Structures are given as structure tokens and as C-alpha cells.
Amino acid sequence: MADEIEIDTDDLERRMKGAMDSLRHEFSSLRTGRASASMIDPITVDAYGSPTPINQVGTVNVPEPRMVTINVWDKALVGKVEKAIRESGLGINPQLNGTIIMLPIPELNEERRKELTKVAAGYAESARVAIRNVRRDGMDQIKKAKTKGMAEDDQKFWEASVQELTDKMIAEVDKALESKQAEIMQV
Template identity: 85%
Template sequence: MSDEIEIDIDDLERRMEGAMVALKHEFASLRTGRASASIVDPVMVDAYGSMTPINQVGTINVPEPRMVTVNVWDKGLVNKVEKAIRESGLGINPQTNGTIIMLPIPELNEERRRELTRVAAQYAEHARVAIRNVRRDGMDQIKKAKTGGMSEDDQKFWTDEVQALTDRMIAGVDKALEAKQAEIMQV
């Protein structure tokens, strides 16, 4: 019977990879001196009673190297979008002109660079937590399989496999964080 019990390690790996993809997406939104439309990707706006990504309430453009604009489609949401950008922790002071919100990207000073490295570290920690949650799910599967008749040797094997996968993914998060922090601190 123990030959039939198997843990879906591919599913666990796919879910951990999802955390890595999300981390890379969040890192792309951290500015390193030039304007980018992806800088506002993590901003969520309280629109129509639910939290909505900013790109679903307006058009995001980069008209010049140090400026991002958000053309809000619904005039009633302009103040909510502006407030969401202000509270997002991007360190950008939005300027409103009708339905267009302009985001001037200031030069990064040393203090702001350090602050952005801390934000990057927070994103990395969220990814580590997500990976550990997937690990916990895998360990729960192993415990259920144990009650279903899995041998101790198989249990040890799968526990080691899940832990090795977790360690590899967390090392990937650490490496990505190190690279992003170096990129931010580069003048």
C-alpha cells in the first residue's frame, strides 16, 4: 500500500515558483531612478467597493524619463487613485490635473535608496512566507499520508524532498533580493 501513496512534489514546486514570479513582479515595480509604468503595478485603489489594481481604473503612460502619468477613466475615482498612490510607499508625490495624475520621479538620494532596499527586503520576506506556507501544506500532506499507511522511510524521504525544495526556493529569493538591492544602491 505504501507504494501507492505519493506526495505531489511538482504541485508544491509550481506553487513555490508562483511566489518567486510574484516577487520578481514586485521587484520590477521598485524604481531605480528611471520612470517605468510597472512602478504603480502594486498600487490598489478602493474603487466601487473593492480593491482594484490601478491599471484597471486608468491608463498608465511614461511620457518622459522622469514622469509617469495615470489617466483615470472615472472622474469620481481621481481622489481615490491619488490617495492610493500617496499611501503606497512609493515615495512619489502625485500632482492632479483634471483626470490625469502626474507622478514626477525624483532623483534617488542615499536615504531613499536605503528605504527602497528595506521595501525590497519586505517583498522578499513575503515571498519566503509564501514558500514556507507551501512547505507547510506539503508537510500536512505527508502527515495525512502517514495516517493512510505511509512507512516511516517514505515519510522521511518526502519530508527531506519538501525541505530541499523549500531551501532551494528560499535561496533563490535571497539571491534575487541581493541582486535587487545592489541595483537600487548603484548610483
């Protein structure tokens, strides 16, 4: 029975990749001087008593490289959407035109670029922590398996396997962060 004990590394890898996907999504919301509809994804509006993503209260478009427009469907929510954008920390000043909110994307100055690289580094650290938590779960599974009779050689094999997977995913996070920081600092 002892040689039948296995650790589900596929599940660990799937969970680690989930953290990586989350990081990529967070990176896509960081603006780099070009307009992107995904930059407003993290912003929610208090619509009808519950926090709602902006893309669910209006149509988001990118008509030109330095402009995002939001056509809010309900006139009553225009002010709330505008307020949510102002308070989001994106550093964008929304302009109203009826039910259309225009977001002109200004050039990033050096100070704002450095700020954004720090935000990106924070996102990357959160992803690293999530990956390490998955690693810890994997190591706990191995310890439980050892108490059920896993051989010491098998334990060392699985620990090395989990650590190798962790190292690979952390390297991916570092590579993605380096790439995003280079993109942000590009003038």
C-alpha cells in the same frame, strides 16, 4: 498498497513558484529611480464604491525615463487617484494637468535607497514564509501518508525531497533579493 503512496511534489513546487512570482511582482513595484508603469500596480482607488487598481480607471504611460503619466478617464476620479498616489508611500508628488496626472520620478537619495532595500527585504521574507508554509503542508502530507502505511524509508525520501525543493526556492528568493538590493543601491 503502502508502496503506492506518493506525495505530490509538483503541486508543492507550483505553489512555491507562485510565491516566487508574487515576490517578483512586488519587486517590480519598487522604484529604483527609473519610471515603470508597474510601480503603481499595488495602488488602488475607491472608484464607484469598490477598491479599483489605477490601471482600470485610466491609461498608464511612461513617456520618458523619469516620468509616469496617468490619463484618468472619469474626471470625477482625478482627485481620488491623486490622493491614492500621495498616500501610497511611493514618495512621489503627483502633478495635475486636467485629467492627466504626471508623476515625475525624482532621483533617489541614500536614505530612501536604504529604506527601499528594507522594503525589498520585507517582501523577500514574506516569500520565504509562504515557501515554508508550503513545505509544512508537504511535511503534513507525509505524516498523514505514514499513518496510512508509508514505509519509513519512503517517508525519509519524501521529507528530503520536500526539504531540497524548499532549500532551492529559498536560495532563489535570496538571489532575487540580492539582485534587487544591488539595483536599488546603484547610483
